Amino acid sequence: MSVDFAIHTEHLTKRYPGGVVAVDDLTLRVPAGEVFGFLGRNGAGKTTMMRMLVGLIRPTSGSLRVLGGSPYTPSTLARVGALIEGPTFYPHLSGLENLLLVARYAGVATDRVHQVLAEVGLAARAGSRFRSYSLGMKQRLGVAAALLKDPDLLILDEPTNGLDPSGVADMRELLRAIGQGGRTVLLSSHVLAEVEQICDQVAVIDAGRLVAQGSPAELRAALGTGELFIVAEPQEQAVACLRGHPAVEAVTPQEGALRVTVDPTLAGDVNRRLVEAGVEVRELRPVRHSLEEAFLELTTPHRADHAAHDSTLEGVR
Ligand SMILES: Nc1ncnc2c1ncn2[C@@H]1O[C@H](COP(=O)(O)OP(=O)(O)OP(=O)(O)O)[C@@H](O)[C@H]1O
Secondary structure: OOEEEEEEEEOOOOOOOOOOOEEEEEEEEEEOOOOHHHHHHOOOOOOHHHHHHHOOOOOOOOEEEEEOOHHHHHHHOEEEEEEEEOOOOOOOEEEEHHHHHHHHHHHHHHHHHHHHHHOOOOHHEEEEEEEHOHHHHHHHHHHHHOOOOOEEEEOOOOOOOOOOOOHHHHHHHHHHHHHHOOOOEEEEEOOHHHHHHHHEEEEEEEOEEEEEEEEHHHHHOOOOOEEEEEEEEEEEHHHHHOOOOOOOOOEEOOOOEEEEEEEEEHHHHHHHHHHOOEEEEEEEEOOOOOHHHHHHHHHHOOHHHHHHHHHHHHHHH
């Protein structure tokens, strides 16, 4: 079955028996074939969302479609691979033996076990005991298990969590390779730099709610600070010209440059006026938040302070 969205939820809500609303009215569309990042702080609701997507728990309300079907039917689940809350393997068995057990349970042929071990870069260490593996190797074995069924959708909860920088780099390469072709990969993380490098699109969630969705570049662009960074000579003349611009709210000299509070879409107009005033403009660009700063602002506990940023993001939802 061909579907435009590998995952499509409408007003999905999960309230745990204790009263915690872990996922709150979440409408999310994950395009088929993309590597999609699910970003949020600890407790944001990522794991709860993923557990619903693989049919482990049921929502309190709302609807969800996974690969065009229900995640509670075996035919859908057969096409979904998942690694949620860490892999569980027998420590005294080798990676190969562990995977053979999983494959037998899942009705997957032995050939495929060797294929996925090669795919995740563990072929050479397949005979070593699981307990001798580094954390990165353990995680990659978990990914291998999730790949056994050659799933159309792969769901990975924090696949880089706890890894050292080289483990993170290896996992990033692996995730990129896995995401090639038609397969959809949904991965969660609270580390922005990784999501930014791997994912086509990112959804930011906070307290169970979707606060932004878009490509990493769109999220960054939408979070422009409303400032321009300008290097111009002579500076006093530039300051006088800028202060005379009706849309400029403030001009702050800073280490040989100027930070100018103005709608960044007016950059062209600001540049023209400076040049017309006889000022030499050496550099003029919008000041951007890094995605890290953007993420922290979006998910700060003091939501009310950030209503302005929420509305800025309307365009990329
Ligand atoms: N079984 C449960 N019963 C009650 N509350 C739960 C249960 N599981 C999770 N929660 C609560 O739901 C909220 C969301 O948790 P969840 O694990 O989905 O978030 P997360 O974004 O995956 O965070 P983490 O990265 O820490 O796993 C938290 O407040 C958590 O305490």
